[in-house]
């Protein structure tokens with residue numbers, strides 16, 4: 257029998273320890289459909305019904321606030337001037353459970369008209385993509401990201417071309433950051449709880465700041481869509 261003596265800590269062992277889990281993850285992904293594909297293959301009514309029955313809103317709140325998922329980067333549960341998306345604890349209209357599940361899975365299927373995405377090309381050749389914040393006879397204000405400096409005003413005279421886009425600012429595929437279907441049910445259960453209980457429920461369910469949220473900073477601007485990161489913006 258051949259025995260290969262490897263000291264623990266040697267580079268071979270270290271290399272194996274580092275690559276083995278990566279190989280396992282890669283194989284797992286290659287074998288099955290992604291969580292997003294799995295969930296999309298189910299009728300949305302079933303997901304919503306299971307969320308009501310089996311979802312845990314407290315765990316969902318934790319996921320919603322976790323940096324890994326990043327929902328709070330855009331959906332503050334208390335209004336702030338830089339919120340990119342709607343405050344999900346204060347609905348101006350009634351949305352049903354199916355819509356909640358669908359909005360997370362397929363953000364572009366139904367876009368709230370107030371958050372319609374815009375693409376603007378200026379006469380000096382800049383391209384801006386984001387959500388309209390204000391418009392009057394002279395200028396357009398567009399929000400291109402979650403940072404305070406991502407709100408840009410452009411004079412209408414400087415706009416060469418403008419078009420509404422069919423893609424929501426909210427990224428698709430976010431559910432793949434979840435580990436299993438149950439976590440999706442928990443997340444939807446949380447959205448149902450804050451829809452029904454408003455900001456009081458959001459405050460009650462909010463995970464306390466602490467070591468569970470390492471490195472989290474609500475103020476950190478995020479470039480969620482890679483292509484937006486390359487868009488040159490002139491700050492005013």
Ligand code: HEC
Pocket residue numbers: 320325326327328329330331340341342344351355356359360363364366367368371372387424425426427430431443447480
């Ligand atoms: C890059 C910013 C961004 C991120 C990150 C984001 N959202 Fe959104 N979300 C939006 C915007 C903008 C809208 C409104 C436009 C639309 O309906 O697609 C929206 C809409 C929604 C709606 C539907 C609201 C309605 O009135 O129809 C739900 C529910 C929702 N988001 C949940 C989530 C959850 C859960 C997460 C985390 C997994 C998340 N969002 C992450 C920006 C974001």
